[in-house]
Amino acid sequence: MKILVGVKRVVDYNVRIQVKADGSGVATDGVKMSMNPFDEIAVEEALRIKEAGKAEEVVAVTIGPKVCQEQLRTALAMGADRAIHVETDDQTQPLTGARILKAVADKEEPKIVLLGKQAIDDDNNQTAQMLAGLSHWPQATFASEVVIDGDTAQVTREIDSGLETLSVDLPAVISVDLRLNEPRYVKLPNIMKAKRKPIEVLTLAELNVEVAPSVTVLKTSTPAKREAGIKVESVDELVTILKEKGLI
Amino acid sequence: MERESMEFDVVIVGAGPAGLSAACKLMQLAEEKDQELMVCVIEKGSEVGAHILSGAVLEPTAMNELFPDWKEKGAPIKTQVKGDEVYYLTGENKGIKTPNFLIPKPMHNEGNYIVSMANVSRWLAEQAEGMGVEIFPGFTASEILFNDDGSVKGVLTGDMGVAEDGSEKDGYMPGMELLAKQTIFAEGCRGHLGKQLMETFNLRDNVDPQHYGLGIKEVWTIEPEKHQEGLVVHTAGWPLDDHTEGGGFLYHMENNQVALGFIIALNYTNPHLSPFDEMQRWKLNPKIAHFLEGGERVAYGARAVNKGGMQSVPKLSFPGGLLVGCDAGFLNGAKIKGNHTAMKTGMLAAEAIMESMLAGDISSKELSLLDEKYKASWVFDELHKTRNFGPALHKFGTVIGGAFAWLDQNIFAGKLPFTWHNTTPDHETLKPAALAKAPVYPKPDGKLTFDKLSSVFLSSTNHEEDQPCHLKLNDPSIPISQNLPLYDEPAQRYCPAGVYEVVADENGEKKFQINGQNCVHCKTCDIKDPAQNITWVTPEGGGGPNYGNM
Ligand SMILES: Cc1cc2nc3c(=O)[nH]c(=O)nc-3n(C[C@H](O)[C@H](O)[C@H](O)COP(=O)(O)OP(=O)(O)OC[C@H]3O[C@@H](n4cnc5c(N)ncnc54)[C@H](O)[C@@H]3O)c2cc1C
Numbered sequence: 127m128k129i130l131v132g133v134k135r136v137v138d139y140n141v142r143i144q145v146k147a148d149g150s151g152v153a154t155d156g157v158k159m160s161m162n163p164f165d166e167i168a169v170e171e172a173l174r175i176k177e178a179g180k181a182e183e184v185v186a187v188t189i190g191p192k193v194c195q196e197q198l199r200t201a202l203a204m205g206a207d208r209a210i211h212v213e214t215d216d217q218t219q220p221l222t223g224a225r226i227l228k229a230v231a232d233k234e235e236p237k238i239v240l241l242g243k244q245a246i247d248d249d250n251n252q253t254a255q256m257l258a259g260l261s262h263w264p265q266a267t268f269a270s271e272v273v274i275d276g277d278t279a280q281v282t283r284e285i286d287s288g289l290e291t292l293s294v295d296l297p298a299v300i301s302v303d304l305r306l307n308e309p310r311y312v313k314l315p316n317i318m319k320a321k322r323k324p325i326e327v328l329t330l331a332e333l334n335v336e337v338a339p340s341v342t343v344l345k346t347s348t349p350a351k352r353e354a355g356i357k358v359e360s361v362d363e364l365v366t367i368l369k370e371k372g373l374i
Numbered sequence: 375m376e377r378e379s380m381e382f383d384v385v386i387v388g389a390g391p392a393g394l395s396a397a398c399k400l401m402q403l404a405e406e407k408d409q410e411l412m413v414c415v416i417e418k419g420s421e422v423g424a425h426i427l428s429g430a431v432l433e434p435t436a437m438n439e440l441f442p443d444w445k446e447k448g449a450p451i452k453t454q455v456k457g458d459e460v461y462y463l464t465g466e467n468k469g470i471k472t473p474n475f476l477i478p479k480p481m482h483n484e485g486n487y488i489v490s491m492a493n494v495s496r497w498l499a500e501q502a503e504g505m506g507v508e509i510f511p512g513f514t515a516s517e518i519l520f521n522d523d524g525s526v527k528g529v530l531t532g533d534m535g536v537a538e539d540g541s542e543k544d545g546y547m548p549g550m551e552l553l554a555k556q557t558i559f560a561e562g563c564r565g566h567l568g569k570q571l572m573e574t575f576n577l578r579d580n581v582d583p584q585h586y587g588l589g590i591k592e593v594w595t596i597e598p599e600k601h602q603e604g605l606v607v608h609t610a611g612w613p614l615d616d617h618t619e620g621g622g623f624l625y626h627m628e629n630n631q632v633a634l635g636f637i638i639a640l641n642y643t644n645p646h647l648s649p650f651d652e653m654q655r656w657k658l659n660p661k662i663a664h665f666l667e668g669g670e671r672v673a674y675g676a677r678a679v680n681k682g683g684m685q686s687v688p689k690l691s692f693p694g695g696l697l698v699g700c701d702a703g704f705l706n707g708a709k710i711k712g713n714h715t716a717m718k719t720g721m722l723a724a725e726a727i728m729e730s731m732l733a734g735d736i737s738s739k740e741l742s743l744l745d746e747k748y749k750a751s752w753v754f755d756e757l758h759k760t761r762n763f764g765p766a767l768h769k770f771g772t773v774i775g776g777a778f779a780w781l782d783q784n785i786f787a788g789k790l791p792f793t794w795h796n797t798t799p800d801h802e803t804l805k806p807a808a809l810a811k812a813p814v815y816p817k818p819d820g821k822l823t824f825d826k827l828s829s830v831f832l833s834s835t836n837h838e839e840d841q842p843c844h845l846k847l848n849d850p851s852i853p854i855s856q857n858l859p860l861y862d863e864p865a866q867r868y869c870p871a872g873v874y875e876v877v878a879d880e881n882g883e884k885k886f887q888i889n890g891q892n893c894v895h896c897k898t899c900d901i902k903d904p905a906q907n908i909t910w911v912t913p914e915g916g917g918g919p920n921y922g923n924m
């Protein structure tokens with residue numbers, strides 16, 4: 127069995143995001159970039175499934191410009207067997223991303239596609255669902271536990287009211303949540319080996335997919351600053367002020 | 375415990391200008407001499423540049439030697455210095471522009487560039503990797519490894535996944551031994567391994583103690599009409615008194631950004647002084663404020679510098695290894711520039727290694743060739759010329775000492791036939807708190823001045839929470855029993871990240887609290903603690919600030 131894992135390059139979660147002065151997006155020049163933390167969890171889960179003898183191969187795939195290969199190297203250093211880079215300098219929106227992943231899945235024929243539940247840059251939380259829809263595969267999102275049992279996967283998912291366990295037939299798309307696992311530290315020798323592993327580069331033309339943005343971003347802005355609060359002496363004062371502001 | 379190990383010809387600790395220049399030069403020489411060389415660099419920051427903080431006005435001398443074609447290669451060195459202004463601030467609202475002819479020569483900046491050294495380091499790392507160097511960011515060199523004969527055989531990388539109580543967490547990964555014929559230590563100012571090496575091999579015999587400064591820096595995006603790309607502004611005087619050395623800088627970089635900061639000599643005597651608050655209020659002077667008003671602060675950080683100069687440079691070689699850059703202390707204190715000397719001494723170490731290697735086996739040998747090369751280089755000439763600059767300020771205060779520095783540098787070109795010494799280490803200079811007046815600092819206004827916590831937030835500092843504290847107290851009782859009554863525990867004020875607090879517990883009993891996860895790795899506590907009771911050690915790899923273009 128083969129597992130395909132999606133890996134996205136995003137601004138590191140420690141970095142304090144700065145919006146560009148012209149509101150056209152978030153500044154990424156000289157900013158630390160990393161693998162989307164949810165994708166790291168997805169890679170880890172794929173490796174654990176393989177190490178448990180339930181899969182033979184883990185293939186990492188990313189979409190984006192050349193620099194994204196850094197994140198594929200991280201996946202390889204963690205233990206992925208192969209890496210595929212779909213090269214494009216255009217921004218990929220979820221639907222395009224899903225179309226590209228479908229094309230890669232058609233080629234690779236994995237039994238499971240493991241994705242992060244969302245990327246922390248745009249928080250869309252759409253790609254996994256769209257991919258399942260396009261592929262007519264079952265989906266299990268927000269996984270906090272994955273158990274592979276022959277041709278099915280038992281997936282426990284975190285929902286508002288607690289935990290829900292689904293059984294899906296494979297092939298399936300699974301998106302992972304924060305509590306699924308704790309990704310491993312990478313070892314130095316594995317980083318060295320990962321640098322030497324080849325990365326397969328595919329173009330959109332080869333995959334027969336067009337980048338057609340379906341959503342236009344109008345403006346990016348920082349959240350409004352919270353005004354400093356004031357301390358009131360008594361309940362009466364509070365009530366008066368609330369009335370003055372027309373809030374009660 | 376049996377540990378895994380990897381062998382290299384040369385292991386370099388620290389991916390700053392010194393370490394990376396050493397790596398690049400080694401590969402260039404290896405190619406020239408047709409040698410196979412395995413070189414690795416380890417860096418405690420999560421990526422190269424994450425822990426690099428500098429001004430920076432770069433003197434391109436060493437870069438010209440290392441990569442004569444750095445322009446064509448696209449180095450991020452673009453903004454030439456176009457104007458050079460020095461102000462003597464006489465009070466919160468006043469300052470006078472110092473005429474050009476009155477400025478000591480080393481402070482002139484024609485031909486230099488305003489850069490982000492973090493970005494220059496990233497570029498150097500790309501060059502090094504392109505030539506086959508293995509660079510491992512996110513890994514610390516936590517310990518020095520010795521052979522039975524006492525020579526250095528390499529370093530141990532820090533364990534990953536250790537809990538606060540020392541137990542192994544899920545996914546625990548023991549550190550690895552990185553073994554090398556020669557290990558180059560390029561940790562920058564107050565390297566924690568460098569400090570041990572100087573003790574172990576008596577490298578500081580017959581030299582003055584090292585002297586330090588703390589630099590606190592911010593990056594602002596300012597209103598385009600106020601921005602003058604290439605303008606360099608320095609200030610002396612206010613808010614410091616005549617007995618405290620230090621000064622401010624403000625450099626106009628690209629993209630409407632300015633880098634600004636304040637450096638305070640750590641031999642200050644008033645235990646109530648807070649370098650952070652001095653830096654904050656310095657911005658209120660109109661000479662600085664007029665640039666910042668209407669702008670936005672985007673980054674914050676701090677780092678110590680060593681400024682002892684020639685008199686404080688230790689021996690550089692010992693069996694199995696070499697010290698380079700600010701780990702040894704090559705910053706030119708008169709210019710407050712250490713990037714070019716860091717790069718150059720890294721390159722000299724590479725030359726010493728390659729030349730010795732061609733002559734025989736270098737494993738665990740002491741390559742004193744580096745000490746010779748340093749003495750014959752322009753780094754030595756430069757430090758020799760400015761050797762009396764720092765001690766003059768220290769001896770006579772900043773006004774008279776400053777006047778001497780001008781005479782010494784502009785009239786005598788550093789050739790006066792004597793050398794002054796400053797033999798009091800910085801941790802011994804504090805006066806008792808009862809004898810010193812506490813400065814009154816203005817409350818942060820949230821526009822130009824800020825508090826420590828919102829500042830540290832902009833350094834993007836992060837440490838894995840559940841890990842042993844990386845700030846070790848030799849004697850945990852000293853902060854409360856000794857430092858508090860004597861000096862009102864100065865760690866509360868000198869730490870620019872608010873790591874140290876004296877708090878009262880439920881019973882009203884005073885307690886010393888260490889918020890290690892806020893640490894920006896500036897090393898000031900290791901330097902200034904009057905009892906020399908705090909030892910900075912490496913936290914889990916990748917922890918610490920995540921500087922962008924500092
Ligand atoms: C506020 C300020 C302003 C300055 N302005 C200027 C200026 O305008 N011009 C100028 O030329 N110089 C300036 N300097 C000085 C200059 O920044 C230093 O001289 C220079 O950074 C020294 O380079 P280095 O490579 O020796 O050390 P660093 O730049 O300190 O690099 C050391 C690297 O080693 C890593 N490291 C340390 N210990 C370990 C370990 N145990 N394991 C793994 N990695 C480790 C660190 O994370 C860091 O990345 C300034 C310094 C400051 C603080």
Ligand code: SF4
Pocket residue numbers: 845868869870871872873892893894895896897898899900910
């Ligand atoms: S704890 Fe020490 S090294 Fe860390 S920021 Fe504070 S003074 Fe600097």
